[in-house]
Amino acid sequence: RDIEASLAFYRAIGxxxxxxxxxxxPRDAPNDEAAERSLRLVFLRANDDYIGILGLMEYTRPERQPRPERAPDDNVLHPGDIVLVFNVExxxxxxxxxAASPGVRVGETPHVVTYPGYDGTSVIRVSxxxxxxxxxxxxxxxxxLTDLPVGE
Incomplete structure (x- = not known):
């Protein structure tokens, strides 16, 4: 809906x-008014040079209707929702x-959870x-929070 707000958020998380x-x-259109279609495309790199690229795209021409907004009190994931997972330091x-970025809503504040380890007997701790x-x-x-085995 607003690529600048999205850029501010994703820059804030690194x-x-x-x-x-x-x-x-056409590619040689000098401006948006002369173009049939126009969009802004931004790629952001996560913490790896080769994997972890996020693409943001904002259509400016022709105008497109945005998908319906999530209700402010809707804190449940629904089939088809996108989930982005970032491992951060x-x-x-x-x-x-x-959380301080414009237009961002907090889901859950940091807290420790555990997952079964790769070997089925250990535990992986994650904030x-x-x-x-x-x-x-x-x-x-x-x-x-848990040291993972190399290659896992």
């Missing part, structure tokens, strides 16, 4: 813009910046937290 361009059809700081980004997408901001 993603870095690596591509930001307006794409018009310094979770308290990242969560505070994310779990969640927010809804400016477009209402569910975003987990987690910090793994």
């Amino acid at each position: 993603l870095v813009p690596i591509y930001d361009n307006v794409i018009r059809t 310094n979770q308290e700081e990242v969560f505070a910046r994310a 779990f937290s969640s927010v809804y980004d400016p477009d209402g997408h569910y975003v987990e901001l987690n910090q793994v």
Whole structure:
């Protein structure tokens, strides 16, 4: 709905813009008014150079109707919802910046949860937290507290 609000949020949690361009059809259209279609495409890199790229796209022409907004009191995931999961360092700081971003709603504040380990007998401890980004997408901001086996 608002790419600048989304960019502010994803920058706040540590993603870095690596591509930001307006794409018009036809490609040689000098501006949005001369284009049949126009959109802004932004790629943000997470904490790896090769994986973890998030794409944001905002259509400017033709105008498109946004999907319905999530109700402010709707804190339940529904079939088809997008869930973005980020493993972050310094979770308290990242969560505070994310929660303070315009249009963001807190899902769950940081707290420790446990998951079964890879071997089926150990336990993985995670400091779990969640927010809804400016477009209402569910975003987990987690910090793994257990040393994981190499390659897992």
